[in-house]
Amino acid sequence: MGEPGTKDMISLDELEAAGGLMTGRKHILSILVENKPGVLTRVAGLFARRAFNIDTLAVGPTDDPTVSRITLTLDGAVHPIDQVTKQLHKLVNVLKIRDLEPEETLARELALFKLSADGAARAEVMQICEIFRAKIVDVAKRSVVVEITGTTDKIEAFERLVRPFGLIEMARTGEIAISRGRNET
Amino acid sequence: MRAVDALMECLKAEGVEVVFGLPGGANLPTYDAFYDAGIRHILVRHEAGGGHAAEGYAKATGKVGVAFGTSGPGATNLITPIADAMMDSVPVVFITGQVRTELIGTDGFQEADMLGMTLPIVKHSFMIQHPLEIPRAIHEAFHIARTGRPGPVLVDIPQDLSRAEIPYEPVTDVRLPGYQPTTEGNQKQIRLAAKALANARRPVLYAGGGVVNGNAAQELRDLAMSDRFPVTCTLMALGAFPAPHDQWLGMLGMHGTRAANYAMDEADLIVAIGARFDDRITGKLSEFAPRAKFIHIDIDPAEISKNVPAHIPIVGDAKNILPRLTSEYRALSADRGRLEEWWARIHGWQRQHPLRYEDSADTEVTPQFAIQAIHQATGGEAIVTSDVGQHQMWTAQYYDFPEPRRWINSGGLGTMGFGVPAAMGAAIGVPDRTVVCVAGDGSVQMNAQELATCAQNRIPIKVIILNNGFLGMVRQWQELFWDNRYSQVDLGQYPDFVKLAEAYGCTGVRLTDKTTLVEDLRAAIATDGPVVVDVRVTREANVYPMIAPGQAARDMVG
Structure with a gap:
């Protein structure tokens, strides 16, 4: 593939599509949200609306009283995880999402x-x-x-x-x- | 001051010119504040009419629309416009009354959990829990509605809190740590996209409503003209590229042109700009554009690779990205001759499969002819709204839109009854331009009550009903896919639209003769005030060409 910043053309054949792929493993998402009424409903509602299935869900406070942590697990064999995280990011009350790497978690x-x-x-x-x-x-x-x-x-x-x-x-x-x-x- | 007076100050600070709404118990305090706020308020006859009017205003002007409703049924009547605004990314702030805080949760009179009911269909929502929150919530609602990918924002205000005394200080900032839309667009990705374009032999630019929302029509045109890139637009983007034009393929999708759909089918590179690969565009997803690589430019990262995996994703504002893409592309000095073959193929399709219909042998008005007549009678210069159904598709096919924000319709949700109130909103937003609503005899009845609003306020919309006595699109599907079993689609000739128009205080006209149609329409459109034109058209005409549901683009019929 041509280096960005050079005049080399890239061949269309070399382009690989990204995203939309199933990873096939369990994912743990750690989601920091504003500690406000109704935020959990928004997160849960998003999963219902997009037909994503939550396997487990845990909610609790963090060291910062204005922020809560939602930890949820879901199956990457049936959900495109990047689509799940991108939809979650669109919620105004969602501050940060980490798709935790199993080995580092x-x-x-x-x-x-x-x-x-x-x-x-x-x-x-x-x-x-x-x-x-x-x-x-x-x-x-x-x-x-x-x-x-x-x-x-x-x-x-x-x-x-x-x-x-x-x-x-x-x-x-x-x-x-x-x-x-x-x-x- | 009272919280509701502060609310009025917020609306003024946001530059609100007009509010569409209807008062009730829970928003009585708000309406008391309207009494001397000096903000134009249009009293609609049904909250849904107000919601769609706010959408029409927003789509025509690019500004944020505002709709008010009371609690309970007033609020639930707004649900369709809210869902509509969500699907089509329309910036509208909906402000609903709520019962007093002490009644919340008790099934009080006219209580509805509006926040809960609208969660899946809002960009964001605010439930006011303390009167001091009101100014900031209103300000942030406008900010969220208008920025990033636009959308509806709801603010639900309990009646007692709206009456509270609060110190008002103008809010000049927003505190939304979780909301930071990406607008810039990654330069490396843009450069990569330019190179892919330079290497493409069969490229197509596929523009969606995001180009209109992003006010990037000129930038799209510049990119297209930096070479001879063929351009197609979705239903939502018509006008984003000027029609007619040498490089214009027409609309794509279920009722798009063959040239546009075949070009997508055979393309080697598709540049999607502010479009979302809706099923009405792709047809059978697994057979959509099988040879193409995709550059996907969108301000909403979640749209990228949602339905079709993107090879070069670029997240950001089209208005910002397109000029950079154009200049990167120009710098590559690509061989212009490489598109010759592609154009020869496209021209072949255009010659072989233009949009066509069989005209009547007598004076009967065919619906496609009616749209061409409307185009002629308005000089192609009107803002045109539509309802949903056959008439909408014919308008999209046969009324060439030279500019964005001239074509206003309900694309994603497909809301019948959208056209009349949307026209009302557009006419208020753009008072110096003719506003025509092309409606069906079925869908116009779903918000016809707003004709009273138009008559009372002298809002001069011209409603042109293509009257075939059927729920025409459903009838077409029953004819084509359900063995001609016409189930519950015959509307007869009810009501008498001329009398209905007159009863509402509008002018009513009936037209049945195609030979005089253009002049008759011209006269009707020139008539002062709101006008309803009942055009009797061929009863059983079909919208063609068509990608049958679940089929691939290359298998278009008709």
Whole structure:
């Protein structure tokens, strides 16, 4: 391809189209928004309007009280991520969007599991919890509540292991994420 | 002063010349402020009429239109104009009344969650929660509506807050950290685009409404004339390139010319400027312009590569980018002879497939002839608005627009009932030019009540109804794609439009003879005040040529 700034012509055949492509992997978007009423509705509404499907969503304050962080995950196999981020950027209350690189990102989720655990099962559940560094935060006669944090993979692995004991219910926060190193997310 | 008086001061500071609206309970304080604000207010008969009038005003003048409505039904009546303005990127500020704050959420009388209902169809919106917010919200609403890719902005003001006393200080800045439209255009990309143009053997310039919104018609013309680049425009951009012209291919898309659509089909390089590759342009997306590379210039980055992946994306304002592209292109001194073959091919299509229709053997007025007659009667110099349907397409095909902002219609949303109020707004915005609304007998009835507004205010619009007694476009589709099963499309000859016009205080004329049509139209248009012309046209005429839905451009029929 001809160098910009020279008189070399470029051949049209050499031009590659950019964008509109599916990446095929999970994406974590970290979105800084103004902390104003209705902003979450605008973000969620945009996803509905454009037929984008949110996998998980977590909202919380940041170090700056005027700014909130929305962390959402979505599937790059079914969504053109650059189109999602460009549409999000058009929202006036959206300040910054980062499509976090998996290798440079720490992502964590908190989950609470209510398990039926009586008799021998209880010991086994406790053992699994120990391996996963999960905490038992409530004990009743025939059940326990377990708190666990980690990546989505870890939580799903934990779920697979404890489900046979009798999973009564489960609550998960959805992932939050922050970039590694000194630079801001 | 009262917050509503501050609101009036804000409107004046924004240079608002006219407001279209209708009062009600929740915006009574606002209307009290109008009483001695010295801002022209046009009392419409339906809020939708006011909204479309504000759009027509904005499209004709390039300034921000303003429409007011009360809470609840007054506000929900504005939803169609808001959606319309969003689809066609029209800068309009909509200011609605809301019930008192203590009633919000209680299903109070005339309460509607206007902010919630309009979220997907606004560029931005403000819900006022404290009276002190009002001046800044109004100012920022205008800023957002007019800058970047224009669009509708809603400001919803609860009744009690609008009555509050506030200290008013003019707002001179905006604080919108999340809103910074890119206007510049990357120089490297522009240079790359110039080189691609110099290397192209079958280029087409494809201009959309963004060229009109960006006031970049002259810049488009300069680029086109820097070589012999063929130019086509979307429905929204007609007039952005002067028609007729040696390099003009006509409109493209579903009812565009064969020359324009075939040129897109065979092009090796398409330069999209302020256009968004709508399905009415591309036809079957997978077979759209299969040989082309795309340069896409748009102020909205989200449009680039949304439907068609761009090879050279350039984000920014066409008015800024096009002159730089032209000068970069000129500096390359490309071989002009390389486009000879391309033009020979295009001229072949133009000769073989001009726009054509079968004229009647008797005095019957064919609709295409009617548009040509309107062109003649106005010297091609009118601002023309339209409703949506067959008459709209025929106008787009047969009325050559020499300049931008002469053709005002509802493209994206396709809103029937747009034409009459839009004409009203355009006539107020550009009082020294003839404003014609070409309407269908179906769609004109969707906002005919604004004829009363025109009569009362002596707004001299000329509404020309192509009356075929059908919802013509639907009938055409039923004929072509649904085995002639005409389901619910026959409107009969109701109402009597001449009597209706007179009842509204307008002049009404009925025309049925093609031999005198041009002179009769000329006389009707020369009549003072608002005029309604009922032109009886061929009942079952079709708009051709046509890319059938889901088909490729090269398979055009008719």
